[in-house]
Amino acid sequence: MKITNFARKVGIPIAVASTLATTGILATATTASADVQKTLKLCAWGNYATFAEPSDGKGNMDFTQTVPAGAGCVTYGLPANDWVTVQIWGLWNNNPSQKFKVGNSFSFSSNNGWSGAAKGSTTAPYWIHFE
Structure with a gap:
């Protein structure tokens, strides 16, 4: 049970943070490339x-x-x-x-x-x- 509680406390927040960070990076890259003037x-x-x-x-x-x-x-x-x-x-x-x-x-x-x-x-x- 201790491993499961540890995984819940640490693993889920890390997974959520990784997902949000990746989404933010992709959204930023898309926005930046759309606004670039040559x-x-x-x-x-x-x-x-x-x-x-x-x-x-x-x-x-x-x-x-x-x-x-x-x-x-x-x-x-x-x-x-x-x-x-x-x-x-x-x-x-x-x-x-x-x-x-x-x-x-x-x-x-x-x-x-x-x-x-x-x-x-x-x-x-x-x-x-x-x-």
Whole structure:
């Protein structure tokens, strides 16, 4: 009987605590993954400032931050579970209020995200995708 009482006093609360802990972890993981936004990371590796903007009319994405030439990278948030078409732009060094296209626009799943860099010069701009 002592083993049975001990099992009741210790075993059942441990089983309940384990079940609740596991359920809490699974619920937290599900909620967290549902709220995750993917990103577009753009670096300025050319001799010009650069920025990205949606080219498919999805103006609800905040792509307003410009990366100065050689100043590193910026990360833009994207809506989850969406297909995004983006155009990368460069700014002329002698007239930064004027923009020019850096390569062609491209599309990708926001669930996968995208990262790359604008390279080259203002007269020969291009972008690369990081693998």
